[in-house]
Amino acid sequence: MVLLCAPAWADTLEILGPASAVAPDGFALAVVRKDASGAPVPVSVPAMVAEGAELRDGPEEPPLRTFVVVPRPGARDVVVRARVDGLEAQARYVVGPPATEVRLALEPPAPVKGKDKEAVLTVRMQRPDGSVDDSGAPPVVRASIGRVEGLERTGPGTYRARYVLPDTRYPEVAILVAFSAWPHPQSIQGAYGRVLVPLAASVTLPGTTEPDAQISIDIAGTSFGPVAAGPDGRFRLPIIVPPGHRMGQGRVVDRVGNVRRMPIDLMLPPTDGLACVLQPQRLPADGTSRARLVCATSDPLGKPVEDAHVTAQARHGTLTGPVRGEGGLLEWRYTAPRALAEDERITAAWPQRGAGSREEIALQLVQGPVAEVGMSVAEALVHHGSRTDVRVTVRDAFGRPRPGAVVEPRAPVGSFSPPVESPPGTFTSTWTPPPTGDAEDVAVGARAWGPAGTEPARITVWKEGGALYAGVSDLAGLPVPSQPLRVDGQEVRTGEDGTVRLGPPKPGTLQVTHGVWPGLARTVYVLGEGGLVFPVDGPLVPPAVSQVVKLAPExxxxxxxxxxxxxxxxxxxxxxxxxxxxxxxxxxxxxxxxxxxxxxxxxxxxxxxxxxxxxxxxxxxxxxxxxxxxxxx
The missing domain is CATH 2.60.40.1080 (Immunoglobulin-like)
Known part of the structure; x- marks a missing residue:
């Protein structure tokens, strides 16, 4: 009998990483060695080289070797090479966000308060060469004053919305900012565009002059009037005042044709020369999540000021910056505190422009989801036809009570009353077994999650009970219900708890992509029949808890x-x-x-x-x- 051993060259080396564009703040990859049958085998420490990025050791996940890759600032792609025992592997990753420009246009371009109530805002996504970028992800649009409503897609890479003017009647400058957020609507990554909109005000100027005189006024090169004064000398002259113009040049012609000119104080308040936008305006209080503060400056005429000395501060979080951009823009990065605070405000001021050049933006600090569930049943022995209280306690990852969670008590028999929360984070329900029955042991349990989030920010995939599950959550980890996902081309949708069952793990590569935000994706590798999964996350919803209760005859x-x-x-x-x-x-x-x-x-x-x-x-x-x-x- 002759025994043949598989030669060493039958082994292969592979790098497992994302199949879509990667985030600039880092991503995970693994090096796997496979034998001739394709099964993963232990691998020694590989020699690693990364171009355009830094490599850090990841958590131990035998037989894999895992790493965290952090792209260098400005890198557009990353190349990773691995070598061990004569085997080599290479992988290239495109760094997001896509190189996109955001163009904004308003129609009419200079709406007038008192005349116009709204304007049409068009947002166009395009590449540097001018071609349309139809990524399918809608922009996130913010306005410093007024509001943007009804954003809808009107064509490839083109969106339209209504800009509703503010209710104030004085002239001021609005800034409209559109973020091409990537890969999700709460991200600070991506391109943005902005437009400064001088909002003129249509007002009626009252006054008194000579009886029956003709009055006109010149403002910023535009003449208004003339109108005739009454026999008592009173007049009312409709005018349109652009931002930054507090004085006008009046012209009065009396009955015999004498002309008199004089300056006229329009009695208007000073205009605000500072406008700021915060993205996002809702962050988890985890000590690490960040927001992007962008401030635009303008002189009294609505022109940007390149060297404005603007300061910004936060009540609880920290701000770094500013970094100056084109057109008088300034940017800060805000980092959330770890402690919850209901009064978080970010204040930006430009003292040299006046007391009115000041912005205060509210930021909501959000508590994380349920991470730990506890349960107790009031009675260890319960008779058929009786009832007992079931108490469920829920806490977040920092051990704090988590109010507002969704609690679902469960048992194979009987029914539960709707859970009542008191005090915060503690829920009580009454379990009523069937009226008759035999003695048995019953597992009374509960499942808790949430509360629900609103905007998708993360996709997680995990293995539980022999099946793979996917979940969608926001920045704080709150599960987002009813989210469309594409799993290897098949459409699925998350349930009320933000999760969906994908089925048993099958060897190969699984690509999970958000149905609206295609940049939000997760690549998962299932290695071998044993179901080794990389990368694998923790469950989006904590496991259910239970307690065995003796159910006795009535x-x-x-x-x-x-x-x-x-x-x-x-x-x-x-x-x-x-x-x-x-x-x-x-x-x-x-x-x-x-x-x-x-x-x-x-x-x-x-x-x-x-x-x-x-x-x-x-x-x-x-x-x-x-x-x-x-x-x-």
Whole structure:
């Protein structure tokens, strides 16, 4: 018999990483060695080289070697090479976001307060060469004043919305910013465009001059009037005032044609020369999540100021910057605190431009989702036809109570009342078993998650009970319900808890992509029949908890005993937990005596006086149902 061994060259080396564009802040990859059959085998430490990025060791996941790749600032692609025992592998990754320009246009380009209520905003996504970038991801549009409504796609890479002017009547400058956020709507990554919109105001200027005179006024090179004064000299002259113009040049012609010119104070407040936009405006209070603050400056005429000295500060988080951009733009990075705070504000000011050049933006700091679930059942023995309370406690990853969670109590038999939350993070429900039945052990459990998030930011994939699951969550980790996903070309949708079952893991590569935000994707590798998965995340929803309860046949009454030190309280209740007053009972003590007996609301209390432990029994005379307890005075 001749034995043939597979040569070493039959082994292969592979690099496992994302199949789509990678995030600039880093991504995970693994090096796997496979034998001739394609099964992963242990691999020694490989020699790694990364072009355009830094490499860091990742967590241990035998037989894989994992790494974290952090692209260098400005890198557009990353090349990773691995070598071990003569085997080599190479992988190239494109760094997002895509090189996209965002162009904004407003129609009319200079709307007038008092005349226009809204304008049409067009946002166009295009590549540097001018061609349309139809990535399919809608832009995130913010306005410093007024509001943007009804954003909709009108063509390849083109979106349209309504810009509703603010209710104020004085002239000011608005800044509209469109973020081509990537890979999700809460990201600070991506390109942005902005347009400064001088909002002129249509007002009627009242005044008094010579009777029956003709009055006109010149503002910023535009003449308004003339209008005739009345016999009492009063007049009202409609004018349009652009930002930055507080004075006009008046012209008065009397009855005989004499002309008089004079400056006219329009009595308008100073204009605001600062406009800021924060993206996103909702962050988890985790100590690491970031937002992007962009401020635009303008002189009184609505022109950008390149050297404005703008300061910014936050109440609780930290700000770094500013970094100056084109057209008088300034940028800061905000980092959220770890502690929750309901009054977080970011304030930007430009003192040299006046007290009115000041912006205050509210930022919502969000608590993370349920990470830990606890449960207790009030009674270890429950009879058919009776009921008992089930208490569920939920906490976040930092051990804080998590109010507002969704709690789903469950049991194979019986029913539950809707959970009631009190105090925050503690939910109580009543379990009612069937009215009749045999004795059995019942697992009473609960599942808790959330509360629900609103905007997708992450896709996670994990393995549980022999199946793969996917989930969609926001920046804080809150599950986002009813999200469309494409899994290897098949469309699925997450449920109310933000998760969806993908089925048993099959060897190969699994690509999970968001149906609206194609840049939001997860590449998962299933290695071999054993179901080794990389990368694998923790479950989006924590596991259910349960407690075994003994379910006994129905009884006509229950006798309850409560011992507090030497004080004993007993009562009789029906199967629904209602106290039955006036029942005849027999009370026996194994020793000592009972003193200081009191009756209140059908409950009888007494004190046991004895030198040592005493057994107490209380029996319902009619049914013989008995309760026993030990008292240690």
């Amino acid at each position: 009884v006509p009454v229950n006798v309850r005993l409560k011992v507090e030190g030497s004080r004993v309280t007993y009562w009789v209740e029906d199967a629904r937990g209602q106290v039955l007053e006036g029942r005849k009972v027999y009370v026996a003590l194994s020793g000592g005596e009972r003193v200081d007996e009191q009756v209140h609301d059908g409950r009888t209390s007494f004190t046991v006086r004895a030198p040592g432990p005493v057994g107490v029994s209380v029996a319902d005379v009619s049914t013989g149902v008995t309760a026993l307890a030990e008292v240690r005075p």
